[in-house]
Amino acid sequence: MPKRSEEKRKIEAQVFLPHTARPPEGVGEDVWIDVIRKMDEVYSDLLQYEVALEEKNAALEETQKFIFSVLTSMSDILVVCDRHGNIQEVNQALAQLTGKTEAQLRGTPLIDLFADEASRAQADRFMRDLHMERIHDCELQFKSREGAAMPVAVNCTPRLSPVGKFVGMVVTGRPVGDLRRAYDALRQAHEDLKLAQQQLIHSEKMASLGRLVAGVAHELNNPISFVLGNVYALQRYSQRMREYLGAIHAGKPPEEIAELRRSLRIDRLIEDMQPLIDGTIEGAERTRDIVAGLKRFSAADRGEEAVFDLAEVLERSVHWVVKASGSKIQVSLDVPKDIPVAGSAGQMQQVLVNLVQNAIDSTDQQPDARLEINGDLRNRSVVLTFRDNGPGFREENLGHAFDPFFTTKPVGKGTGLGLSISYGIVERHRGQLKAANHPEGGAVMTLTLPLAERPARGYGDSTKTS
Numbered sequence: 001m002p003k004r005s006e007e008k009r010k011i012e013a014q015v016f017l018p019h020t021a022r023p024p025e026g027v028g029e030d031v032w033i034d035v036i037r038k039m040d041e042v043y044s045d046l047l048q049y050e051v052a053l054e055e056k057n058a059a060l061e062e063t064q065k066f067i068f069s070v071l072t073s074m075s076d077i078l079v080v081c082d083r084h085g086n087i088q089e090v091n092q093a094l095a096q097l098t099g100k101t102e103a104q105l106r107g108t109p110l111i112d113l114f115a116d117e118a119s120r121a122q123a124d125r126f127m128r129d130l131h132m133e134r135i136h137d138c139e140l141q142f143k144s145r146e147g148a149a150m151p152v153a154v155n156c157t158p159r160l161s162p163v164g165k166f167v168g169m170v171v172t173g174r175p176v177g178d179l180r181r182a183y184d185a186l187r188q189a190h191e192d193l194k195l196a197q198q199q200l201i202h203s204e205k206m207a208s209l210g211r212l213v214a215g216v217a218h219e220l221n222n223p224i225s226f227v228l229g230n231v232y233a234l235q236r237y238s239q240r241m242r243e244y245l246g247a248i249h250a251g252k253p254p255e256e257i258a259e260l261r262r263s264l265r266i267d268r269l270i271e272d273m274q275p276l277i278d279g280t281i282e283g284a285e286r287t288r289d290i291v292a293g294l295k296r297f298s299a300a301d302r303g304e305e306a307v308f309d310l311a312e313v314l315e316r317s318v319h320w321v322v323k324a325s326g327s328k329i330q331v332s333l334d335v336p337k338d339i340p341v342a343g344s345a346g347q348m349q350q351v352l353v354n355l356v357q358n359a360i361d362s363t364d365q366q367p368d369a370r371l372e373i374n375g376d377l378r379n380r381s382v383v384l385t386f387r388d389n390g391p392g393f394r395e396e397n398l399g400h401a402f403d404p405f406f407t408t409k410p411v412g413k414g415t416g417l418g419l420s421i422s423y424g425i426v427e428r429h430r431g432q433l434k435a436a437n438h439p440e441g442g443a444v445m446t447l448t449l450p451l452a453e454r455p456a457r458g459y460g461d462s463t464k465t466s
Contacts, residue, residue: 077142077152079171080159085110085127088168097175099145110171115141115149126156126169134158139176151176220290223283230280237273240264307452310339310348310382311375317352318373327360328369335375339382342452343429351425351433354418355386355445362390362443377451386445392437401435 077097080089090105098105098113110127111120119140126135135156141149154173161167247260261267318331341348356371363369372387393401402423419435426433431449438444 076172076174079110079113080168081110081127081171082168083127083166085123097142097144097150113142115143140173142173220287223286223290227280227283227287230276230283233272234276234280237269237276240266240269305342306345307340307342308345308348310341310384310449311335311337313345313349314352314373314384317349318356321353321356321360325357325360327364329360329363329371330369331356331371331373333373335373335384336377336382339375339377340452341382341429341449344425347425348429348449351422351447354422355447358418358445359386359388359390359443362392363388366390380451382449382451384447384449386447387438387442389442392441392443393435398435398437402433 075093077094078091079087082088087105087108087110090102095102111123114120122140138154139151140154142152144150152173153176154171157170158166159168159170244260244264244266247257359371366389370389375384402419423433429449434446436444
């Protein structure tokens with residue numbers, strides 16, 4: 001501005017001072033002053049345009065610096081070509097790959113970057129067809145700085161002018177070796193994760209099995225003790241029968257044989273023989289059933305579906321868990337007698353064991369611990385509800401009940417996998433498992449499973465135990 005004011009004073013001095021040149025003949029001073037004023041306005045506009053241009057140049061320079069920093073930081077290669085396939089711009093990643101400077105690469109044909117004729121022919125086809133389709137993940141052989149061929153996964157995109165005319169293409173790519181290493185690492189991580197998941201599921205299953213061992217031991221103790229007692233009685237009876245039969249075969253007098261029969265109580269022995277045998281058979285069968293149920297639970301799942309009675313599995317699970325825990329919890333069981341479900345009886349028993357065990361754990365501080373299990377048949381499905389009188393779920397924890405490793409139990413008492421694994425098992429059986437709090441207190445777990453296509457019997461009846 002100071003420079004402009006000085007020039008203005010010079011012009012005004014020439015117009016008004018007597019010794020300076022006068023306006024052209026025939027032109028008035030008013031006209032001349034108006035011309036000078038217009039020139040002043042034009043000059044002011046030029047100065048404003050110059051300031052705006054300098055600001056835009058500064059912004060453009062900042063943008064160029066930013067783009068340059070981005071191109072330099074890219075690990076993927078970048079090549080910008082004109083419509084004839086000549087390189088206009090590259091980034092540092094391509095320069096490092098080829099062993100040439102960016103200045104040496106500019107202006108050279110794109111096909112010179114490739115190591116074999118197939119790649120060069122493919123690049124030439126890109127130039128012809130790029131205006132019709134984009135190229136994604138095409139593997140081409142680039143010449144590396146050592147002269148060897150380097151496979152690169154290439155993407156090509158057309159570059160268009162503001163009016164939509166094809167003016168060139170942009171090539172980006174990443175060495176396939178890096179991709180393969182990344183894929184290998186990802187695949188290995190996935191395999192490790194699957195192995196860890198299998199180990200965790202097996203560990204949780206063994207933990208559930210371990211919780212049943214004490215209950216199974218109690219359950220086996222009764223029939224085994226009964227069988228053992230009967231066998232000892234039969235052993236004593238066999239000794240008496242041997243002595244009695246020995247006297248008969250020895251030809252002893254009838255009076256002596258009669259006295260021996262009375263003293264050995266042979267008649268009472270004969271009466272007891274059949275009940276002892278029947279009891280022994282019953283105890284052995286009960287032991288066989290318990291072992292068979294335990295084998296079904298612990299057997300590995302082969303993915304084979306079979307129809308089983310969910311009510312029977314539920315009753316066995318409740319009995320075993322309560323026995324194993326030694327809890328004084330009162331369990332009321334009100335479910336239909338026959339609930340045909342398709343799937344794995346062992347896996348479903350694991351779910352039921354976890355639900356009952358969680359109810360026992362949550363009510364261990366209650367003086368009158370209770371668990372109510374109710375079942376209902378609705379629309380070809382069975383709905384089982386497990387309601388305890390414990391403290392229930394905290395509202396902030398309710399949404400995480402089925403998250404892996406989430407547990408509110410003390411350290412060393414829970415893994416946080418029981419409900420998570422149970423949820424997955426129920427989903428595989430095309431069912432649902434939900435957690436909620438009862439309005440009157442306590443937690444409610446709801447298990448819904450589809451019924452199997454098998455004629456139901458006695459659906460109107462219920463099994464009630466406590």
